[in-house]
Amino acid sequence: MVRNPKLIAVLHNPIAIAESIQQRKRWEQFFILLGWFSLLVALLTLVVLVADLLIRGWPLLNLKxxxxxxxxxxxxxxxLTAWVGSLLVILVTIVVAVPLGIGAGIYLEEYAPKNWLLDFIEINITNLAGVPSIIYGLLALGFxxxxxxWGESILTAGCTLALLILPVVIVTTRESLRAIPVGIREGAYSVGASRWQTIFDHVLPYSMGGILTGIIVGISRAIGETAPLITIGALTFITFLPEAPIKGEFPYISFNWLWSPFTVLPIQMFNWVSRPQEAFQINSAAAGVVLLVLTLLVNSTAIYLRYRFRKSIKF
Amino acid sequence: MVKPTEEAVVTQQEPLRKLAEVRDLNFYYGRTQALKNINMPIYEKKVTALIGPSGCGKTTLLRCFNRMHDLYPGNRYEGQILLGVDQPRNLLEMDPIEVRMQIGMVFQKPNPFPKSIYENIAYGLRVRGIKDRALLDEVVERSLRNAALWDEVKDRLKEPGTSLSGGQQQRLCIARALATDPEIILFDEPTSALDPIATVSIENLIVELKEQVTILIVTHNLQQAIRVSQFTAFMYLGELVEYNDTMSIFTKPVEQKTADYVSGRFG
Known part of the structure; x- marks a missing residue:
């Protein structure tokens, strides 16, 4: 029982209680306003940027x-060559980076013995995520x-960007695997599953939402990368498409496109912006809109997938 | 601990006072109705136990008392929970913060903050803007003494609350609830995550605490309800089947469902 009158005054005096609540509510209002303001700054920047690109590029935004x-x-x-190039490069990036990244993540989190070497590798993977992209370009040029x-090909570009996003994929894979409750693993082991079965049947599928998030972040970064691709010698002016992957005659499928020279959207934009003619600025803005739409499409597909995974799994 | 004989005398001498009353309470999680037309009194400085099989709504009812359901979208209350002896107010229409300043809660799993033992208890006062060190010291000591934890932790108030054992953590959470001198403390299966020895200490504590505070406890353990409570409400499928003093519920229940449950025939 409280007897201290000072305490009774603050704990049980209706006026003090009402005042305390009111004061705290004011703070809450203040922070809600602050939150709105922060959100507004972030959103306005984006809106102005997109609107500017749209307005300037509008006359050119058509099928032609x-x-x-x-x-x-x-x-x-x-x-034409730029967006096809972008798509093909990203395709190679995904095919290379996703299995490698998830595989490395699973090994490091689930199988690797926990010792100083693992700590060392872990620190360095995290560091790799922060290495400037041009360094990856130099590595790719040399290797x-x-x-x-491999020449200045789509394969080279895709692999370069794959290296670039690999650390992000590995780190988020590990974090998602770690977030699965211990009870789930123990439940699987308790019915006699092997470690691999536990991972493949339970841990991995349940953490797919988080892993996809890492892949989204990686791909969005890769799609806009310019520096490493210029380093490995991407063309800035290319008028022909790579060879089609599907052919009329046997064996119907061809991987020759992997060896084609290429350009990508950001490089095309960069090329146009640096030209003296005023007219090319419009082209650049229009290409910018297309690049944004492309990024948005990739992202929304991934977000949809993540949503599907998250919805079906609840702990 | 109060001896049973003394307790019986006290019960006879002091008239029962209604501190709170649930009236025609309905509760919905989205479209699912979880509580159906609940009516029951809560007597001052008594322990009221809520029992019933899993999913019967006892925890849902408990969480109505401190408006925990307000934290999640789509939840809806209908009806009244009146709080106060002289001028009862419907706590479902009060500011949730004000409600929680008067009704504390202890959860199923001990959930101390990852801060020092001292700060865990002082936090309830700090959120009200109390900074006076002497006052905080006094409250921390009183709460820890009331929670029968003082002797064990008085030399290490600066250590993290999470470094304590499970039973000690739960007593720390009880001390945290006591610190703000609430009218009612809600216990949501407070011993289901604890070992038998820690359970006994928490049960003893509840019995002692009812001298100073009204207690509402959800429990799966019927023995526990008998040991600690004076009144018991049996719930089934969102309805209050039977409410009475604990002895009557367990020895001469009126409803067949209650009889089946307390004798272990189902649930």
Missing amino acids: FLLSPPSSDPEEAGI FVYILK
Whole structure:
């Protein structure tokens, strides 16, 4: 029982209680306003950026722009080779980075013996995520282009970007695996599952939502990368498409496109912006809109997938 | 601990006073109705136990008392829970913060903050803007003494609350609830995560605490209800089947469902 009158005054005096609540509510209101303001700054920046691109690029945003190769005449120039290049490079990036990243993440989290070496590797993977992308470009130039002699190809570019996003995929894979409650693992082991079965049947599927988030972040970064691709020698002016992957005659499928020279959207934009003619600025803005839409499409697919995974799994 | 004989005398001498009363309470999780037309009194400085099989709504009812359901979207109350002896107010229409300043809660799993033992207890006062060190010291000591934890932790108040054993953590949570001198403390299966020895100490504590505070406890353990409570409410499928003093519920229940449950025939 409280007897101290000072305490009774603050704990049980209705006026003090009402005042205390009111004061705290005011703070809450203040922070809600502050939150709104922060959100507004972030959103407004985005809206202004997109609106600016849209307004300037509007006259060019049509099918012809999408389906024409670049040209020295700004009216005729399009982004066909650029967006096809972007898509193909990202495709290679995904195919390379996702299995490697998830595999490495699973090994490090579930199988690797917990010792100083693991700590050392862990620290370095985290550091790798922060290495500037141009460094990866230099590595790729030395390794893929000069040693493996893959040339300035889509394969080289895809692998370079894969290296770039690999650390992000590995780190988020590990974090998602770690977030699965111990009870789930123990439940699986308790009915006689092996470690691999526990991981493959339970831990991995349940953590897919988190892993996909890592992949989204990685891909969004890769899609806009320019520096490492310029380093490995991406072309800035290319008028022909890579060879189609599907053919009319046997064996119907071809991987020759992997060896094609290429350009990507950000490089195409960069090329146009740096030209003296005013007209190319419009092309650049329009290409910017397309790049944004492309990023958005990739992201929303991934977000949808993540939503599906999250919805079906609840602990 | 109060001896049973003394307790019986006290019960006879002091008239029962209603501190709270549930009136026609319905509760909905979205479209699912979890509580159906609940009516029951809560007597001052008594322990009221809520029993019933899993999913019967006893925890849902308990959490109505300190408006925990307000934290999640889609929950809806209908009806009244009146709080106060002289001028009862419907706590479902009060500010949730004000409600929680008067009704504390102890959860199923001990949930101390990852802060020092001292700060765990002082926090309830700090959120009200109390900074006076002497006052905080006094409250921390009183609460820990009331929670029968003082002797065990008085030399290590600066250590993290999470470093205590499970039973000690739960007593720390009880001390945290006591610190603000609430009218009612809600216990949601407070011993289901504890070993038998820690359980005994928490049960003893509850019996002692009812001298100063009204207690509402959800329990799966029927023996525990008998040991600690004076009144018992038996719930089934969201309805209050039977409410009476604990002895009557367990020895001469009126409803067949209650008889089946307390004799272990189902649930």
